[in-house]
Amino acid sequence: MPIVPKILNWEDCEWRPGSREKIRGKCFQGENMTLQVGEICTGHVPGPHSHPYEQIVYIMDGECDFYVDGVPYPLSKGCLMSIPPNVEHYIVAKGDVPVINLDIFTPKRPDRIESVPNKEFGK
Template structure:
């Protein structure tokens, strides 16, 4: 069994104001922690991975297939694989949470080698 604590992993500023930390990765899923600063935007993109998440702090506005959805503390969500999606923190406080990807992303493009 592998255990990876968010306090053990340095976050990477993958985009301006978007901090990601790669956590545990198995054969079928991987986990990342995110912190998105006020005003930060994750532009529209897609990937093969189904992306599920849980917001622990703040409010994050997603646009998935052109539809806006606001998530907040205690909300979980799922974005289907290959669905075009974007996210934006329109609030005054950072947004934090965790996301799980399937298939796993043990080496996402924002991780430095």
């Protein structure tokens, strides 16, 4: 039996409220990893946290300070960062443009709810 890939167009998915005010996101789950896109607006309340997942962050738009183990790293559009598992981190948006970031987690995060498209792919 042929393998059928999972396909989703995020443009067809609604943004979901995030864990805090002024944050929203979309999520896609693979078999062993999680991909999510987030929008973080200036003035949000930062949420220092850690988790057992390795995380790669890609800043698609905006500017932020991304704190890892208490140290701020200025990131802007095009920047990538890797965060080891179990290290405290958080993001602080800066400027007038919301930060759009793409996060990749491995292994898969069972605590994330996958986005559901408003229409079937390709229709």
